[in-house]
Amino acid sequence: MAEWAAKGESPEFLFWVGCAGSFDDRHKKVTRAFCEILQKLEISFAVLGTEESCTGDPARRSGNEFLFQMQAMSNIEVLNMYGVKKIVTACPHCFNTLKNEYPELGGNYDVIHHSQLLADLLAAGKIQLKEEEKEAVAFHDSCYLGRGNGIYEAPRDIILGLKKELKELKSCRTKGLCCGAGGAQVFKEPELGSIDIQTKRSQEIMDSGVQKVALACPFCMVMIQDGLNKHGKDKEIQVVDLAELVQQTMI
């Protein structure tokens, strides 16, 4: 972003990579896949790079409002300094915080989730598809995308737009079962219970009979992968982000 600013230009989007997209080895692949799509389609975008910092979501959900607001205000300072207008992010937690919680602290941006952008691009026919055998893909709703922000259709439109067969899981849409990560759960050991939430969710994925499950959240990715590993199904069922699904299918 600093380079664009130095040239006195502004890109169409600021891509908010998020901590998982920046540091988590698995999710870095998603970040790269999404960038590749944007570059192929010649959509101009920038990233904040080392100027980006945690949105504060896990701090706020765990109860640490101080830390959240510290993060939020310093991020807003950076974003406003660059005059950012449109933000796209691949993380529903960053998405929710930037879209719904930053405005009250002085950060007003047009924020979209990458599934919305990809669904729009597919609908507009901007993405050329490879000829492929029709495969069945299940979609795991993430709470902060679905229930939180009502985004149920865009991810499904992507799967259908890629000419794949969409398999609905037993609990889906408004009744979608959480992966167990939200509310800063992913940053601590779970409380005592009879079964891990991700194990239960992964069972539903296995029961659907698919070999591929798509999702749209880095934390769901961690949890669902863990659940499938514990079931010993990691070889049989592939976990992909919607951006990877698009990147793998486009020419």
Add this chain to the structure above:
Amino acid sequence: MHIFLQVLFILVLVGLGYLVTQRFKLIIASIQLARPIELNDNPGERWKRVALLAFGQKKMFQKPLVGIFHFLIYIGFVLINVEILEIVIDGILGTHRIFAPFLGSLYPLLLNFFELLSFGVFVACVVFFLRRGVTKVQRLQPDAHRELQGFPIQDAYTILAIECILMFALWTMNASDALLQERQVAHFEPVGAFFVSQYLMPILSNLSTPVLLILERVAWWFHILGILGFALYVTYSKHLHIFFAFPAAYYSSLEPSSKMSNMASVTHEVKLMLGQPVETNTATPDQMRFGAKDVMDLTWKNALDAYSCTECGRCTEQCPANQTGRALSPRKIMMDTRDRLEEVGKGLAKNKGQWTEDGKSLLGDYISAEELRACTTCQACVEACPMELSPLNIILALRRYQIMEQSDAPAAWNSMFSNIETNQAPWKFNPSDRLNWAKS
């Protein structure tokens, strides 16, 4: 005798009316102890919610069968109450079926309609009884959900029983009335036999006229006393939702369920820390806690939610933590909040409306840290609630108190906090490596 009964009726009516009013006053005073929150924006959207969620019971129909039976009880009770109006006027004036002469042929039609509704109420109550006791719907079982043990499950069956008995009283009253009409006893307007109660007539027809006269009066008194007593009972019961569903729907959150409320008091502190300009009049009072330890630290909407909850357990049924055997049950959060509010209310009543600390609190005495920590903030509870009540907001307010006032966090969360502070990410990565994904 007539005058005596009229006076007695008026005394009972005024007495119970007074008790019910006192109860409502106390409940409202307890709710008002909680913190203020502005929820008067967008009245158009709010009235729409009242129409859809409360009057229309839109979300109840997500379980269609239950939705239909619940609707039967609801319209039954709302419309049969029109008849209560007549009963009350009759009771005060010592008249009998005072509306009959005015409504003419419409009167029997109307009463037949009420009997049809009362039959609907009866059938629905039987179905609900079967769902609890025989088919054992999981979310309604006290052995599966500890919060239902004791009074709550008793309460649930009591309500169903009272509703059935009241319907029987209504039918007995109408059946003996119809028999007395047949026998052309004075004062009994010939309005005819009715839809349901006609089937009770053969059973009662062997009784002598004086006995029937007494039976009719007993049923009449039982019915009206039952209704008035029920109105008082309801204020102690989960059944209070018949009144509070309407304000709860009006004041329900118009924000996305994933959005957490901003704490202005913290914004003030953070701005001071960052050296940003602050409005001087927004300073927090010293005694103001960060987050909620007790019910008065919640918002009045949280308190209203707790009083509106019907303990149906749709929230707990959808809760991922509860489904996987964890201590958290969103329904228990609501019930605990109400129980604590009731306790605070008792304190208020004792101290002439002044609240004095009783050494107890919602957090600790009612809700444990373990329950709070199991929440994934997935909002399934909010989504599942037919009245859009939010156990989640209560959980999050309590969590804020735990972290900011008690510094009570699991070690892993403390590491996460310090990582965010020093490395700008929840994990211990070097912030200068943030763009490394672009390099390989």
